[in-house]
Amino acid sequence: MPSKFHHALFGLFASLLLGGTAQAQFQPLDRVAAIVDEDVVMQSQVDQRFEDIYRQLRASDSPMPPAEEIREQVLDRLILESIQLQMGARAGIRIDDASLNQTMQQIAERNGLSLEQFRQALAADGISFEQAREQIRREMIINQVRQRRVGDRIQITDQEVRNFLASELGRNQTAADFRLAMIVVPLADSASDSEVQQAATHIEAIYSELLSGADMANVARQRMQRGEDVEAGELGWRKSSQLPGLFAGAIERLQVGEFTRPLRSPSGLHIIQLLEKRGGDGQLMDEFRVRHILIKPSEIRSENDAQQLVERLYQRIADGESFATLARSFSEDPGSALNGGTLEWISPDALVPEFREIMTSIPQGQVSRPFATQFGWHILEVLDQRRVDMTSEMREQQAINLLRNRKFDDELQSWLLEIRQDTFVEIKSQ
Known part of the structure; x- marks a missing residue:
């Protein structure tokens, strides 16, 4: 069972402003700290991350646990990162420079800084912009791996939603x-x-x-x-x-x-x-009826292969082939493939940002260019649109989101333990 310190340290690691390096520059006489399946964690990485965590704890006046305990937690965290990054590589997950640059800009803005001011703030803390950028790239890959692997394990039943909405907590949070x-x-x-x-x-x-x-x-x-x-x-x-x-x-x-x-x-x-x-009563909202084709990267299909396949399908639709027929044959969304890719009426707020942006911006009846979300590559067509009172549905969706977030944290810890146990790890002597 992880200690309270383990959870606190995990929170420090998860911050996007973490001062760790993506790949610490190895010093002379660097050595392997751990072999992790097909990867290694170097001692210089452990030392650099230890210094970053130690500096953060000291700056926050937090209680200082023994140095060896911190090093043990640091190594364990780096091992878990390595496992997840290897999963991401096998699944073909890549973070392109445009997405990374946008994320860096958003982080700067959330801290009330321009990108240049953010760069200067990092330098004042002894962190190069390039180091921070690569660490954030790693965090983005790990986040996508978790969303795919952990998100698929979470199920929310109708009874759970009803029970939550009937509870005092549910009534308050959805008010x-x-x-x-x-x-x-x-x-x-x-x-x-x-x-x-x-x-x-x-x-x-x-x-x-x-x-x-x-x-x-x-x-x-x-x-x-x-x-x-x-x-x-x-x-x-x-x-x-x-x-x-x-x-x-x-x-x-x-x-x-x-x-x-x-x-x-x-x-x-x-x-x-x-x-x-x-929120509350009388919430009018646009709903859309759409159809889509989903192509997922996997351990046997890289991100690039998935993109090439979806581009070919898009061209076949543009050449006159039936969207519905291609969806039945190729789409990897089991909930819609048998219906020719058609989804039930959906609210924009229930969708990931990339899907929502495309759905609300293209004209009805026009097929979108292929685009990517955390679930894979999509082709989308808006079939119809309506405006309805969504009060009840919005409360249910809000309840689902709250329950999912609560379950995600618990499921994530179980999943991390599982992948750690299922991976070959050899820790070298310290």
């Missing part, structure tokens, strides 16, 4: 989210009648301004500049269950952009504005 702003005239619960009257006069004047179209932030700023005791700001995204009952009942009756009437709480008089809403 609507509200993005709110608030303006407050502070008022103590023990305020005198004259203080209450004065605060009420202020909040009613503010309410009238807001109803006439004034911006809440501007109203608050102008009144504060005049010396009035007023506070305002955004509350961010909240579920109604996270708010006092008085506020929850009021915001659920609002349309986006509307304000509550002034509300009294123990801390003052409030006006709340609903800025955005997501």
Whole structure:
């Protein structure tokens, strides 16, 4: 059973900003730390990763376990990485430079940096941009291997979905989210009648301004500049269950952009504005009926072979052959192949980004160019489109996603243990 430290260390390794090198430059007298099937882990890789982890733990003021324990966990992690990378190589998984560059850009943006600033930040930590780039390439390959191998092992039953939606946790997590702003005239619960009257006069004047179209932030700023005791700001995204009952009942009756009437709480008089809403009832959404052909890379078909096959199928469709006939003969999606590649009505939110982007961008009746997702290579045609109330379906899909994510973490740990046990590993003396 992995220790708490093992899980914490695993989390450090999984970060895309991990300071480890993809292939550490070997120092003189480098030696093999472990033989892993057809690959090796070098001692220099262990040393470099150990230094990175040790530096991160020291910088975060985390408890420092014994150095040998860290080294043991580092070696075990590198062995698991090697196993998964070899699986990816056998399956023909490749990360092209364009995808890698896009990911690097996204990581920089998530940290509020330009790509050049990100490069400089890495250099300040003693990490070259090229080292980080190759480590992220490795992480992307490993992620694709896990999605294919672990994702296929997870099954969510209809009963599990119903049980989750009926639970208190399920009702809360699938309830609507509200993005709110608030303006407050502070008022103590023990305020005198004259203080209450004065605060009420202020909040009613503010309410009238807001109803006439004034911006809440501007109203608050102008009144504060005049010396009035007023506070305002955004509350961010909240579920109604996270708010006092008085506020929850009021915001659920609002349309986006509307304000509550002034509300009294123990801390003052409030006006709340609903800025955005997501989830909940009355969720209208576009649905698509599509057909597709899926060609999967495998241990006997490389990524390049899969791409060449799907390109040939695309050309045959362009030359006039039946999409449905080719789907029945070649598609490796068992749920749709027998139906000529046709899927049931689907919501864009239920799909991986690459599939969703193509489906929502091509005209109805046009066959897409071949494109890749984590599942393989696809050809897609949109047959029809409609707009429906998806409240029930969205809740079910949300429940499936939540349950799948929960199961994925547990299944991943079991799978990692299995592949470690099933792989030839020889650890050399340290």
